[in-house]
Amino acid sequence: MIKTAIALYVRNEASDIAGWLAYHFAIGINTIFVFDDQSNDGTYEIIKSAANVFDVRYFRTDRDTITDHDVRHRKSLEYACTLAKGEFDWIGFLDADEYFYYEDETIEEFFSRLHNFEGIAINWCIYGSSGRVVKPRMPTVDAFRYRSKENFSENVLVKSFIRPDKFGDHYHGPHRFFGVADDKYADPNGEIIRWDASTNKNVSWKNARIMHFVCRSMEHYVERIKRRLGVDLSDSMAYWDLFNRNDEFDFCAERFLKSTYKNIALIQESAIKSNFINKLSNxxxxxxxxxxxxxxxxxxxxxxxxxxxxxxxxxxxxxxxxxxxxxxxxxxxxxxxxxxxxxxxxxxxxxxxxxxxxxxxxxxxxxxxxxxxxxxxxxxxxxxxxxxxxxxxxxxxxxxxxxxxxxxxxxxxxxxxxxxxxxxxxxxxxxxxxxxxxxxxxxxxxxxxxxxxxxxxxxxxxxxxxxxxxxxxxxxxxxxxxxxxxx
Incomplete structure (x- = not known):
């Protein structure tokens, strides 16, 4: 049996975190390591509730001691790899607006095809707002169904799954891991990656993609700008104008939707029962x-x-x-x-x-x-x-x-x-x-x-x-x- 894990670094995603976790367990991920960057909107409480029904292993970062965001991010992913060694065959690295999708019948079939490799680089597939202004109550993969075309320039970026012991010391970000030898780094089609920095310009969604919901709704976007203003984003519509791509309808994740909703129900039931009813009862x-x-x-x-x-x-x-x-x-x-x-x-x-x-x-x-x-x-x-x-x-x-x-x-x-x-x-x-x-x-x-x-x-x-x-x-x-x- 092939065991897979994902490391997630997250802050203030209360409206979407239950759906994110629910979806990735629906597609067959075994374990999710969640590093909460001191959320204050209920994200952390939802994560803890999910851990009552799924294998979610959660941690909180130390923003006071480690003040640099990128350092906290790197240390979190590194620690996840340390914990995954000896237990998991693969570990992936995603953000809360990124969702892993594969075309194979099962997740084991996907990774079995690529068993000779140590790293898999999966291209972005940018999704737009689908015309939504207000945050929807449904999970992201159900609410936003319009995406960019495959040749959109930003789709050259990738996210990776690697063997846990290949994290390496030469870290530049969660896209490309330099501990993986070049001839052991493949795309989902089994082709060796021809890297251009941390991008793969030979974009193909034939077997897998990272569904990247950069914009989501306008309400999401405004909150994102506020949260990252002066860090890596500015008070501008430029980011929205670039990523709000609604060129083609694509509901590829529909086959996982029923299981996703069932998992959301389990998480919500756990949240109310374990974190509220039981506490008051006791x-x-x-x-x-x-x-x-x-x-x-x-x-x-x-x-x-x-x-x-x-x-x-x-x-x-x-x-x-x-x-x-x-x-x-x-x-x-x-x-x-x-x-x-x-x-x-x-x-x-x-x-x-x-x-x-x-x-x-x-x-x-x-x-x-x-x-x-x-x-x-x-x-x-x-x-x-x-x-x-x-x-x-x-x-x-x-x-x-x-x-x-x-x-x-x-x-x-x-x-x-x-x-x-x-x-x-x-x-x-x-x-x-x-x-x-x-x-x-x-x-x-x-x-x-x-x-x-x-x-x-x-x-x-x-x-x-x-x-x-x-x-x-x-x-x-x-x-x-x-x-x-x-x-």
Whole structure:
């Protein structure tokens, strides 16, 4: 068995680090050595959560003692190679905006073809912004699907996998390692590299590439400029203009996407369970009580049932005679007792939650185990409507002509009959008071403590979703990297 590892040096990538780790374990990497450069946005907490379910070996750099960024980077990679010797056949060196992709059936087949070499230099494949301004909630490989052409000038740069003992003393960066003999350094096609400094101008993506998401969204880019202003970047659009290449659509990573999402689900579950629920549970040895919930069934105004479509990964409605019902999953609708202003939607069972994560609704940026919506009750009829808590727009059932199912989506500014839904179940949930009752931050913590014995991740997310913006911000600040993607 060929064992492979990756060394990652990272700082402040909370929005994308779970997806990065999830993807590389999905493609078959055995172990990831992560060197966190003192992140303060929740990145480190997510890394620790991932280590509960995958072989992530994490470390923190010493920015006070080693003030030069490049020195910290070199020492981190060198240490990773030291740890990898004798255990791993190959170790690769990537940044958090770089993703390794191969065309072979398995990662073992890729490295088996190149067993006679000691270093593999893989060319960049630059991806653009795909027109996105705001950070997407989905993983990078799913969100940004447009790339440069193969002959784009910056694709000549490479990243390497090497035998761990070939790191060498002559270090110039993570691209080319001079400890590897020239006749033992190949490209993914098995051709000896003809180096031009640390570049390979004979660019080929035939068997592998390093998907390099330099720009990502404009929001990513602004944060990157702020973080590296005066170090190696300036307050300018020049970097964006150079790398924002959206010449061709390329969704090569699709074959790994299902496993990537499942791994993200495992990481997010670990983050909430191990770093939040268990900590609060251990802080109070008193009697525990189960969270009181009212489970309901929900239909459209014309009594169509609501499901999750595993093909489109969207919430849809359909009648019982739909002949492709195997693609439709049952959903769980519930209200937390005492808080009738919020309806929560989640997967019905644990296996579906992990196999088909994330739960998504068209137009809603959240990707989560649970989606929470505000309820508007119509006391003069049996109907109710739902509003997106972020945009305050209505959810509507959008009929699709000549199809057996329709789509639920958010973004409806004014309520009409398509925004009407029916709840079947406990009729005592109808709200009598005026104004939305939110769960305070203190009450949220106390509820978790009191219910921790019987509470699960879905319940925890549902409770967090019922807080107002101020209390949500407090939760994100006090528990970084745990709840932000779910709220």
């Amino acid at each position: 802080s109070d040895r008193g009697a525990k009580h189960a969270l009181e919930k009212i489970h309901l069934s929900m239909k459209t105004d014309n009594k169509k049932d609501i499901y999750f479509n595993i093909r489109s990964k969207r919430i849809v409605f359909a009648d019982e005679t739909y002949n492709e019902a195997d693609f439709l999953l049952k959903l769980d609708f519930f209200i937390v007792k005492g808080f009738p202003d919020f309806l929560h939607i989640s997967f019905y069972d644990k296996n579906s939650q992990l196999d088909y994560f994330p739960l998504t609704l068209e137009g809603d940026r959240r990707q989560s185990f649970v989606l929470t919506y505000k309820i508007d009750y119509d006391k003069n009829s049996r109907f109710f409507s739902m509003r997106d808590p972020n945009s305050n727009t209505y959810i509507k059932s959008d009929n699709c002509l000549h199809q057996s199912e329709g789509l639920l989506k958010t973004g409806q500014r004014f309520k009409d009959h398509q925004c009407n839904f029916i709840l079947f179940g406990d009729q005592n949930i109808v709200k009598e008071s005026e104004g939305v009752r939110y769960l305070s931050y203190i009450d949220f913590l106390n509820t978790i403590r009191k219910s921790a014995e019987g509470i699960d991740v879905n319940d925890c997310i549902a409770l967090a979703n019922m807080m107002d913006e101020k209390d949500k911000a407090t939760l994100e600040t006090n528990f970084p990297g745990i709840f932000k993607a779910e709220l």
